[in-house]
Amino acid sequence: MKRWVVGVDIGGTNLVVGLVPVAGGPAVALRTRATGPERGPEAAVADIVRMAEDAIGETLDREGGRREDVVGVGIGCPGPLDLERGVIIDTPNLGWRGFPVRRRIAEALALPAVLDNDANCATYGEWWQGAGRGTATMVGVTLGTGIGGGLIVHGRIVRGASGSAGELGHTTIDFTGRRCACGNYGCLEAYASGPNIAARAREGLEAGYRSVLTELVEGDLERITALTVYEALVLSDAYAHEVMTETAKILGAGIANVVNLINPEVVVVVGGVTRAGDHLFEPLRSEVRRRAFRSAVDACRIVPGQLPETAGVIGAAGIFLAERAGGA
């Protein structure tokens, strides 16, 4: 009989829950709803549990099988997390503090559970079933409100000494550069996250560049987001193209660092900004090639993710299986 793992992806915007076959395969019976973090973590857990029970019921009805065929829950959540204790320490994107999310979900579903951060889950999902399949060494890069990262080395996720490995967004690419929200200076995230792409676009327009961007936001430059820049790009706007090329070059410097350090077989980039496609990936690849060692560059593909909606759910389930192989 087919066995399943529940995958849970807690995002700042949406909660996503689905069932992933233990043997691998797409997530099924997907449920999504707005996180509404301001409702507090207990309300979100109640939703997650309802969505999971619903997905389990639908799947077992359709595929046959019994409740015991669902072996556990993998949970992905923005950090910082205490992975050992399964606790959300203090997540700015959610505003939740000191919440034992793993235990609450495990108890409510009467299933063993594992917690990991969202970037590790997305990375693991792409490694297990997406663009990183079959590699021993992979770097995942998540581009969004922040820039996250995950590392696979020796075919396993890298957590490090305190569970915070992979923080690519907070590596310095300009040691005298601008202060980042994390306290460091010149972090990659301070230049190339979604909000910082928008900020750089605004700065140029305020300095006199002309672009369809101004029309797209009806002159209210504060309304520019990374998505607006993408929309202008689709309209063949030269300035938006320039902003995206600059973003790609900055990302390229950060990714070249991790290519020289980790020497991965593949760098998988996920997140909204990757919709820019070749506008992003072509200058990004050139910049990495310009900066990193040839032997490392030649050995490395830089590609978009293949699981844009479900990498987090699939990865959370996969990490459960990797961590708790044999159940518990």
Next chain:
Amino acid sequence: MKRWVVGVDIGGTNLVVGLVPVAGGPAVALRTRATGPERGPEAAVADIVRMAEDAIGETLDREGGRREDVVGVGIGCPGPLDLERGVIIDTPNLGWRGFPVRRRIAEALALPAVLDNDANCATYGEWWQGAGRGTATMVGVTLGTGIGGGLIVHGRIVRGASGSAGELGHTTIDFTGRRCACGNYGCLEAYASGPNIAARAREGLEAGYRSVLTELVEGDLERITALTVYEALVLSDAYAHEVMTETAKILGAGIANVVNLINPEVVVVVGGVTRAGDHLFEPLRSEVRRRAFRSAVDACRIVPGQLPETAGVIGAAGIFLAERAGGA
């Protein structure tokens, strides 16, 4: 009966050969001689083989045992190397190209051999028997003519897709910064390697700073090296102190990156510059603390190596054992 591995450390300056007990312990019967790379690789291999036979003879005489108790050879060498084929591709520090060093040494000693790069060997040596003992995640940093690095993750050395992982010296800390010999811009090595420490010291003196450095080199600023800066530091020279503090801050930016990425339990720094002791380590630790995530910094010690003369030999032998466990 005690079993042994031959450790070989091929450096730009010296060849070092010794015997390392399979069960762990200090390297014994150490032999050192000048590399004289201009003599070509065959001459160096002849020396290495002679030194190894000599060390084996001495050790078996003293400890008892037979030739079969020597199980193999680990060889460390500056890169770039083809680790799979055991070949020196093109090492600028030696001027040797396309040389099958592993096969030559293995055949001459009639022992199986493994080749790895010098920074990986020093890192592995410190991890196996030095400052990184007992950790699962470690970063080794070698400060010298260049800046190298090695990573231990999941208790194993990280090689990456083409054997070039760990190149900390060629991570960018200033993406608009100065061109590095590797072709990249703003590499850590372009600021904080031995020769670049000396270059920054000279630049300040040429700009009018006063320092005992000028006397130490009898006014010939071209003679300033990182060692001269260290000598001035010992003499309590304020300018040398400033140069060292600046070096520590730059290194701190690079090490903070790897702390945020790998989240190691320990960063072990080896090489001549570490003689500066607290003049280097205190500002270095402060800078890493200022830049990296608190949870990662709190979990990480930053310390000098404990095997200044023999980390390379011990590590090369240890990598042989890790790679060829059970012989072959």
